[in-house]
Amino acid sequence: MTDSLPSHAEARVPEDVHCVWGLHGLQAVLPHADVIVVVDVLSFSTTVDVAVSRGAIIYSWRWKDESAQPFADSIGAVLAGPRGSTRYSLSPCSFLDAEAGAKVVLPSPNGATLSPATGNVPTFAACLRNARTTACAAEAAGRRIGVVAAGELWPDHAHVHPHALRPALEDWLGAGAVVAALAGSRSPEAQAAAEAWEAARSSIEERLLACTSGRELVEIGYARDVALAAEYEVSTTTPRLVDGAYGA
Numbered sequence: 001m002t003d004s005l006p007s008h009a010e011a012r013v014p015e016d017v018h019c020v021w022g023l024h025g026l027q028a029v030l031p032h033a034d035v036i037v038v039v040d041v042l043s044f045s046t047t048v049d050v051a052v053s054r055g056a057i058i059y060s061w062r063w064k065d066e067s068a069q070p071f072a073d074s075i076g077a078v079l080a081g082p083r084g085s086t087r088y089s090l091s092p093c094s095f096l097d098a099e100a101g102a103k104v105v106l107p108s109p110n111g112a113t114l115s116p117a118t119g120n121v122p123t124f125a126a127c128l129r130n131a132r133t134t135a136c137a138a139e140a141a142g143r144r145i146g147v148v149a150a151g152e153l154w155p156d157h158a159h160v161h162p163h164a165l166r167p168a169l170e171d172w173l174g175a176g177a178v179v180a181a182l183a184g185s186r187s188p189e190a191q192a193a194a195e196a197w198e199a200a201r202s203s204i205e206e207r208l209l210a211c212t213s214g215r216e217l218v219e220i221g222y223a224r225d226v227a228l229a230a231e232y233e234v235s236t237t238t239p240r241l242v243d244g245a246y247g248a
Contacts, residue, residue, distance in 0.1 A: 016184025019147045019175050019193045022165040026114055026148045034142025036118045037126045037134060037178055040150035041170040042213040044111030045127040045239075046229040047092040048246050053237040055100030058246040060112035068107050077103035083222060092228050103245075110150035115241055123241040126178050128204065129228075130235040135181035137238040145182060147190065149175040152213060169211040170229070173197050173204065177232070205230035 020029050030036065039045055048058050059077060061068045072079040080088040088094050088104050098104075106112055115123060122141045126134040138145050149171035154164045176197030179190045186194065200207050208214045208230045209223065217226050239246040 014185075015187045015190070016143055017145050017147065017179055017182050017190045018187045019149065019179055019190040021149050021167060022110075022151045023114060023117060024165075026117055026146070029146035029148070030118065030121060032144060033121055033146035034144045035138045035146070036121050036123045037138050037145060037147045037175075038111050038114050038118075038123060038150060039126050039147060039171050039174040039178060040108065040111030040114075041127050041174040041229050042168070042208070042217065043090045043092055043225055043229060044106070044108040044150070045125045045174070046129060046225075047090055047095060047106065048111075048125040048239045049127050049130050049235050049237050050092040050228070051095040051098050051102075051104065051106075052239040052246055052248050053235055054095060054098040055248070056095060056098040056102040056104060058239070059103065059105045059244055060115040060241070060246065061105050061107040062113045062116070063107050063109035065107065068105055072105040075103060075105075077105050080104055080106045083220070091222060091225050093222075093224055109153050114148060114150055115246075116244065118241065125239040125241070125246055126174065128174055128177055128230060128232045130233070130237050130239075131174065131177035132181040132233050133236050134238050135178050137240070138178075139182060139184075143184060145184065147175045147178050147193070149193070166212075168213050170208050170213055173200050173207070177201075201232070204232060 083089045083091045152166040152168045176193035180194040214226045
């Protein structure tokens, strides 16, 4: 008689909580996850939190997809545009006065592109503002939780593929804030993210303003977006993705 061996999946993912980067990381953890938490601090997840907390409904949509406007028209929604060009945009500040019941299609290259890829797995959008609240909601939905730091995309430089992932400090820290609030066993990567969050927590706004994504927003006049995104646990909203839309 021989001892039975664990399945390949069991051997690879024994912990309850995993932290991964971007679309490829999501695809790797998805088959083993009961719940997915998408973290895109600057700015998709923060914008979703602000919008949903005011009663708006946010439809995630792939970035620069020409079908976004026809889709928005078909459901009677507004299509968000570039910062400063339309009422609603990826700027979380643009939703501070959102009307309850407003339907907005919000494209983004990171969080909004990841969200539809989670399939039928329960999915939440988390940021620093609602990290602990969202962690509680995720635990209520399932034991095995994949926390996905969205990251950014490199610009179209000559020696960098324009669609290659750029790890983003703000998303690593946001993911760490979620992981730190979860009770399950952690993968080494999840533990490292939680430790990074604890180390940065006391100076989080300064770090977000100084990181690459934060500097980019400050340079185009959106320092207030960064400050709003740096507010920790000020929201009790838990945006959940249902039929392609985030709502309360």
